[in-house]
Amino acid sequence: MNSRILKDRTAHFVMLCMSLFAILLVLLMAAGLYLKSHPVLEAHSLWKLLFSSEWRPMKGEFGFLPFIMGTIWVTQVAIIFALPVSLLTALFLTEYAKPFVKRLVFPALDILAALPSVIYGVWGVLVIVPIISKRIAPHFMDFSSGYTVLAAGVVLGVMIVPLLVSLFIEVFSNVPMELRDASLALGATKWQTTRKVVLRKTFTGVVAATVLSVSRAMGETIAVLMVCGCVIGIPQGVLEACYPIPALIANNYGEMLSMPYYEAALMFAALILFAVVLIFNLLSRMVLYRIEKKEE
Amino acid sequence: MAIEVKNLNVYIKENHILKDVNILFPEKQITCIIGPSGCGKSTLLRTLNRLIDSTEHVRLEGQVLVDGVDVIGSGPEITELRRKIGLVSQRPCPLPMSIFDNVAYGCRINRMYRKHRQLIWNVQKQLQAVGLWEEVRGRVRTPASRLSIGQQQRLCLARSLAVEPEYILADEATSALDPISSKTVEDLFVSLKNDYTILMVTHTLRQALRIADNVVFMYMGEVVESGPADSVFHHPQAELTQKYLSGAFS
Amino acid sequence: MQMKHKKRVEELVVKTLMWMAMLLVFGLVISVVWTIFSKGFKAMSWEMVSSLPGGGFYIGKEGGFLNAIVGSLYIVGASTVLGLLVSIPVVFYLNVYLKKSSRTAYIVRLALDVLFGVPSIVYGAFGFTIMVYFGLRTSLLGGILVITLLIIPIFIRTMDEATRNFPREILDATFSLGATKWETLKVVVRQIAPGIATATLLSVGRAIGDAASVMFTAGYTDSLPTSLSQPAATLPLAVFFQLSSPIPEVVDRAYAAALVLTVIVLVLSIGGRLVTHRFSKNKL
Secondary structure, three states: OOHHHHHHHHHHHHHHHHHHHHHHHHHHHHHHHHHHHHHHHHHOOHHHHHHOOOEEHHHOEEOOHHHHHHHHHHHHHHHHHHHHHHHHHHHHHHHHOOHHHHHHHHHHHHHHHHOOHHHHHHHHHHHHHHHHHHHHHHHOOOOOOOOOHHHHHHHHHHHHHHHHHHHHHHHHOOOOHHHHHHHHHOOOOHHHHHHHHHHHHOHHHHHHHHHHHHHHHHHOOHHHHHHOEOOOOOOOOOOOOEOOHHHHHHHHOOOOOOOOOHHHHHHHHHHHHHHHHHHHHHHHHHHHHHHHHHHO | OOEEEEEEEEEEOOEEEEEEEEEEEOOOOEEEEEOOOOOOHHHHHHHHOOHHHHOOOEEEEEEEEEOOEEOOOOOOOHHHHHHHEEEEOOOOOOOOOEHHHHHHHHHHHOOOOOOHHHHHHHHHHHHHHOOOHHHHOOOOOOEHHHOOHHHHHHHHHHHHHHOOOOEEEEEOOOOOOOHHHHHHHHHHHHHHOOOOEEEEEOOOHHHHHHHOOEEEEEEOOEEEEEEEHHHHHHOOOOHHHHHHHOOOOO | OHHHHHHHHHHHHHHHHHHHHHHHHHHHHHHHHHHHHHHHHHHOOHHHHHOOEOOOHHHOOOEOOHHHHHHHHHHHHHHHHHHHHHHHHHHHHHHHHOOOOOHHHHHHHHHHHHHHHOOHHHHHHHHHHHHHHOOOOOOHHHHHHHHHHHHHHHHHHHHHHHHHOOOHHHHHHHHHOOOOOHHHHHHHHHHOHHHHHHHHHHHHHHHHHOOHHHHHHOOOOOOOOOOOOOOOOOHHHHHHHHHOOOOHHHHHHHHHHHHHHHHHHHHHHHHHHHHHHHHOOOOO
16 A cells, blocks of 8 residues: 555545534534533432522522523514514515515625624614613513514524525425426416415425524524513513523633532523524434435 | 456445446456446446445445456555546546647646646647647647537547546547537547457447457346457347347337 | 506505505514614723623723624634534535435535524524533633524525536536536635625624534633633623623623624625625626
8 A cells, every 4th residue: 555545535534524523523422411411410300400480599599491481482572473474585585586686685695694793782782672661562562672582583683584594495406496487377367376376385394494593593592582581580581681592602601610509500591402403403403404305 | 567456345235236246357358337327337337437436325346356456345446447448428527727738637637747848749649649730730738518419529539648547538528519520539540449449338229230359248237248259249148138138228 | 547546545545554564664674673783882991892801891890892793703704604504514515516406415405495494592592501511611612513503594695695606517517528426616616605605704704603503512701711711791691791781881881892793794795795796797
């Protein structure tokens, strides 16, 4: 075996290890978070951790329900806002838009995708929060600071629009042109074709893309932290403050770690987040891969 | 210095692409492989230099003897085999680098020359051999992608020749070219046959008629007929060959 | 006749809705960018970007946030280099060494996509645990490592996408000259150079804007880090911390820092589009 072949084999081995590291990292994260949250899991039942709303770190009581509900509320609002906008935008771009419109819209989406979380936070504080506290909330209640589920949801919704649109476009462009032509040739209007051919054919893809964006939304931290209000309690409506899981971790981690079980509890929060995101991601990615493959 | 194919079977997934192929490609002659598209001509070429290894779900059976050594299975070192067998593909495919580096690429990876001067000399020699030297003189450091398609194809030939192969495989090497470039490249192959054993897949019968010493006619993965060009063209034995030559299908 | 009429109305309604969605997207972009720019410009001064926080900085006295700019640049620069060093071989491996149907390639890609989806706060918490395990304190090094891990999936998957349309003929051509797979690296890298450039710009944008992961790992400081073991400030955290101050002058600095961050990110994003535009003729 000459040196060139040896080099090739060595490179092969090293690069294989580097690639496998990606898989290892996922497992490491799961293991690390689990080990670190082990103490609190030992002290309390999983049921109690997930479904109790007693949050008294000083007394060693950790009920995550308020934070879990906060996350669910915020994500829900974000999706309700982002889904129709993204779907319409993506359909418009793939089915209707002329090239020059695309040339304008894509850079705009690029910018939206590129802006950091903290910038959205600033925008939320300066624009969305005042609108809610001055314009919207007064119709329903005496006073609201504006730092609410609604504010967090809207900011989050705006943040996931570019992701959703790009995933949708990917999904829609996998529908063969001939199918559309066949439908149009039968006298269907563009919208009928879009609805009955494109949307029906890509239904699973659309769901997968949405699930993926939901998982992205759930983990978003800084922007949400800045506008959510950070009040511990199960929100009863969109105009109440909330305290999603990522905000909990960001606000408290690194401080007060001397308290027993506190660090473990926060690590458990990270573990919940990781587990949900992992499952959502795995499922939706596998569906999206299958769609891509079919087209090839 | 010949290539001999014995009982070669190639499967891709469940498809039987080459069926019991037996051919001898004689030394220092041009052998043209003809047949309708999809008959396995290209697969055969890709099997000879084992480029087929990068195809998905492929299974090889039988023997391919290059210089008397079987190259199927473990065989000799694959890089050495490929150096010995040059390939000119259908569409010219310059590497993303300068004209000079394109020709020098193979010499460099095979570490053929100790001195840079020798390398420069060899590059010039090969460019002259394909008649490109006069055309690109003074701009050999510019990207190869700026050449015309015909020039690119000759560059690819020069690139293959630079690693001192013994065999040249050409897969419809002239089909993407305009008539004049096509003629130039075709003439090149004729002039090269004194030094190389040339295997050429072609889709134009007239080209085969012009330059082939031997002809192999393939149909649906099988070799229907093979032999000296003269006898295959003028006295075809099989009915299929007669039909194909008369233009009944293509 | 009735039917036809209905069809036309439907088409019109849908189109209007689509245009409204489009306008909303535009409106949002303009609103965000305008908010940051108008607030930021008012607060911006040369002192902000050229000096460190002074004595009474946090009660509104003199100083700027050079510490955050420099810290961010250190972290982003180092992690981009590290990220490239890891990513290029992996992309090369996935595309040249492994076949399309390879199970390994499938699982690695899946793992990378999952990692891409892992929230940065989880990266931060995980990174911090690892650092504690190795006895590291919040430091420049910690920030660099966590950001590197964070951007590697983006790096790899973006380049991977760019390599998907890689012409197989080029590989065949090099192989037929007797090259080993490893020896095609140079050719492949040259061919996907635009993809690498785009991926780099994207990753840099992501790296510079991420706050949650550097919060626990890089920490925050008013001085410039002089070694890898010292904590480092970052732009997003400068915005975040100062925005929550009750003193208007300090909040102004948050706006100015936000402006700097936005400008950097916009330049990267526009640069990325120009690069892709230049090198791909038939793409959108």
